Amino acid sequence: MTWDWGAVADFMPHFWDGLLLTLRILALGSLISFALGLVWALLMRTPTRWVRWPVGVVTEFIRNTPLLVQLFFLFYVLPEWGVTASALTTGVFAIGLHYSTYTMQVYRAGIEAVPAGQWEAATALNLPVARTWRVVILPQAIRRVVPALGNYVIAMLKDTPILMTITVMEMLGEARLFAQENFQFTEPLTVIGVAFILIAYPASLLVRALERRLVS
Amino acid sequence: MVPGSRAAMAPPNGNDRDITGPRRRSLLAGVAALGALGAAGCSRVATASTEGGGDLLDRLKAAGVVRLGIAGEIPFGYIDKNGELTGEAPELAKAIFKRLGVDRVQPVPTEFGSLIPGLNSQQFDVVAAGMYVTPERCEQVIFADPDYQMPDAFVVRKGNPMGLHDYKDAFAKKAKIATGTGYAQIEHAMEAGYRRGDILIVPDQVAGLNAVEAGRVDYFTATAVTSRLVVRTSSKAEATKAFTPVLDGKPQLAGGAFAFRRTETKLRDAFNAELHKLKKSDEVFRILRPFGFTRTEMTEMTAKELCGG
Numbered sequence: 037m038t039w040d041w042g043a044v045a046d047f048m049p050h051f052w053d054g055l056l057l058t059l060r061i062l063a064l065g066s067l068i069s070f071a072l073g074l075v076w077a078l079l080m081r082t083p084t085r086w087v088r089w090p091v092g093v094v095t096e097f098i099r100n101t102p103l104l105v106q107l108f109f110l111f112y113v114l115p116e117w118g119v120t121a122s123a124l125t126t127g128v129f130a131i132g133l134h135y136s137t138y139t140m141q142v143y144r145a146g147i148e149a150v151p152a153g154q155w156e157a158a159t160a161l162n163l164p165v166a167r168t169w170r171v172v173i174l175p176q177a178i179r180r181v182v183p184a185l186g187n188y189v190i191a192m193l194k195d196t197p198i199l200m201t202i203t204v205m206e207m208l209g210e211a212r213l214f215a216q217e218n219f220q221f222t223e224p225l226t227v228i229g230v231a232f233i234l235i236a237y238p239a240s241l242l243v244r245a246l247e248r249r250l251v252s
Numbered sequence: 253m254v255p256g257s258r259a260a261m262a263p264p265n266g267n268d269r270d271i272t273g274p275r276r277r278s279l280l281a282g283v284a285a286l287g288a289l290g291a292a293g294c295s296r297v298a299t300a301s302t303e304g305g306g307d308l309l310d311r312l313k314a315a316g317v318v319r320l321g322i323a324g325e326i327p328f329g330y331i332d333k334n335g336e337l338t339g340e341a342p343e344l345a346k347a348i349f350k351r352l353g354v355d356r357v358q359p360v361p362t363e364f365g366s367l368i369p370g371l372n373s374q375q376f377d378v379v380a381a382g383m384y385v386t387p388e389r390c391e392q393v394i395f396a397d398p399d400y401q402m403p404d405a406f407v408v409r410k411g412n413p414m415g416l417h418d419y420k421d422a423f424a425k426k427a428k429i430a431t432g433t434g435y436a437q438i439e440h441a442m443e444a445g446y447r448r449g450d451i452l453i454v455p456d457q458v459a460g461l462n463a464v465e466a467g468r469v470d471y472f473t474a475t476a477v478t479s480r481l482v483v484r485t486s487s488k489a490e491a492t493k494a495f496t497p498v499l500d501g502k503p504q505l506a507g508g509a510f511a512f513r514r515t516e517t518k519l520r521d522a523f524n525a526e527l528h529k530l531k532k533s534d535e536v537f538r539i540l541r542p543f544g545f546t547r548t549e550m551t552e553m554t555a556k557e558l559c560g561g
Contacts, residue, residue, distance in 0.1 A: 053449075112459075115466035122468070203454055203463075213453060216365035216434045219372075219392045 043223040047214050051227055054210035061128055061196050061206060066189050068132025073139030077147065078169075080140070099137035104198055106130050111202040127199035135192050142184045146177035179250050186243035190236050207231060305518035308377060309352065312519075317356040318349050319376035323364040325457060326481050327543035328382030328508070331359065340543045341380035341510065344399055347539060348526045363455060365434030368392050371513060378523075382475075382508035384436040390559035394514050396524050398507025398558065399536055401551035403494040404437060405476040407457075407464050407483055410490055416471050418495045419444030427470035430454050430463045436506060437473045440497040457482045464489050475506070477544050507553045 079091045098106070107130045111123065121129070150173050158168040197208035205213070211224035312318045320342055322329030329339035337359040346357055360376040367379045371393060384402075385395045406416055416422045422429065423445045430452040431437040441451060452469055454460045457479075460472035465488045474482070476494035483491045496503040512520045530536045537550055 112462055115462070120466050120468070201455070203452055203459075205453075212365070213433070215369070217388075217438075219368060221369060 038222075040220065040223055043218065043220045044227060046218070047211070047224045047227060050210040050214050051207065051224070051231070054205060054207035054228070055231060057124075057204070058193075058196050058206040061124070061131065061199060061204070062189065062193050064128045065131040065135065065192055065196075068129065069135035069139050069188065069192070070185065072132065072136035074143055076136060076140035077143035080144065081147070095137040095140060098134060103130065103134045103195060104201065106134060107198060107202055123199075123203045127202055127204045131192060131195060131199070135188055138188055139185060142181045142188070143177065145184075146181035147173060149180055150176045182250050183243050183247035186239070186246060190239050190243070193236055193239070194232065305521075306513070306516040307518070308513075308516045309519045309522055312349075312354045312377065313352075316354060317358050318345070318354045318378060319358050319360050320345055320378055320380035321360050321362060321367050321370050321376040323367060323381040323456070324361050325364065325381060325478060327477055327545075329359075329380050331361065339380075339382075340400070340540050340545065341382045341508075343539050343543075344527075344530075344536065345378065345380045345510065347530065347535065348523055351526045351529075352522055363434075364432055367434070368511065371511060377512075379511035383511055384475075384506040385509050385555050385558035386436050386439065386506075387558075387560045388439075389511070390555075392514070393511040394517060394520050395509040395511050395555040395559070396520055396527055397554050398509040398551050399527065399531075400540060400545055400549045401505045401507045401553055402475045402477065402549060403505060404440060404473055404497045405479040405494045406492040407461055407472040407474070407479045407489050408470065408492055409464060409467075410488055412490065412492060414470055416492060419446070419473075419497065422471060428452070428468075430460050430469040430472045432456055432460060432474060435474065437475075437497075440499065441473065443498055443500075461486060461489055475508075477549075481544060505551075505553075507551055507555075507558050509555055 076091060076095050079087055082088060107127065110130050111126050114120070154172055154176065155168070158172050163172070196206050199206055200209040200212065203209075207228040211228045214224045215221040320329070320337070322331075322337070322339065322342065324330050325339075327340050329337075329341045332338045337357065342357060342359065349355075349357060357380075360370070362370050362375070364381065367381055367383065368389060370376060371379050379393070382400065383389070383395075385398060389395075406422070408414070408416055414422075414425055414427055416425065416427055419441050423441075429441055429446060429450065431441065431454070433453050433455055438448070438451060438453075442448065452463060454463055454472070457472070457474055460474065461482050463469045464472050465486065471492075472479070476491075479491040483489045496505055498504070510523065512523070527536070530539075531550075537545070537547065540549075
């Protein structure tokens, strides 16, 4: 096996482009999944089953089908019905939506872990429901689940290469294009592999540290 | 996948601190072991005997089967509705390999951009995808002489609303371009002024058609016959008139040919000899005609002149 530092140098400009895009996808995808997951979790706690039931079906469906299939569906099938978005928008939305069905369970666990006494105290103080959620329940629930959410951010990071399949030029896309143009696969793929470790491992240490501080 | 990765990422609580040390060390040992395995695997790849032009033809004769790398591109090499391998290149390969004493062909479908890497990593024996002979590719593989020559054509929205005819004109109109992964058209477009980052790279021609229909790009460029065939069932797109692309400042028709590993010159030469016989007897045209090729696409070009230098 040969290793060519020249190829690494040639790849670096493309690598930075890819890295920036990967981080952008990750940031936007995380925001969508955090926000949407919270919406799902709250909807699942509404008293009427006419809301709970459809939300449950939709989120179960999304969670139990592969992200790749969802991505292809959004990218190749929706335009047939006149719904078109750029590859990047489609990809960010798909990954955010997919992960929101996981984060929703994280929020659910966090909400259920708030002691019943907190609810009772809020009732005794005659706090309105909206205010109870906003200032009593959610601050305690979310504090507990921040590390779990962080883990999903890391998982999402590792899923961003899937977006390559719908022509989004994130890190893996850039590496593949470079490899196919120059017929050198070892160097670009190694570079992005190392980049994933350099991002994911410190991130997982951070999550562990957060866990120690916030949960205990 | 996700719950698993979550468990691996951070233990759910902190009470396993005492085992963190050894665990980390065994993890490192595991990584090192994997690395060693990987290195051993790499050095073990069977490289064909390099002296004397390789013995692949003898091995293929003994096995009675040759593996063809195809890219699922109609009409060059694809699997038809009945699950049969067909296309311009595989049909020609069947005829030629039969004459060389290899009776069966076996398709290995992959992405166009993965054909040369796949060939060089022994995934298949020959690239039978009507691949254009270009100087860059000649550095990686060796080609038989072209079996056809071909201009380019665009896939555009019905009625060609932007009036696109060739790369220069499309670039001047700032039309958004797409082409396939590893296609020679990337080079053709860059010759007209497009930057690499401006070109949307799609996995294949159907995805390219989809990009045009959905309005993500203004045109998709490919070989004339690819463009002609991919729009056949589309009600929203059409193919433009074929034109000769410009390379290094002068118009140059492209020639498509079979590709072999650089070490297998014996096989390539034997293949070439049979190909020339078939060209003389006009058998090549008879084989290619059902796939939409015309008399003007038959060629006398050689791989050598297309490789340049």
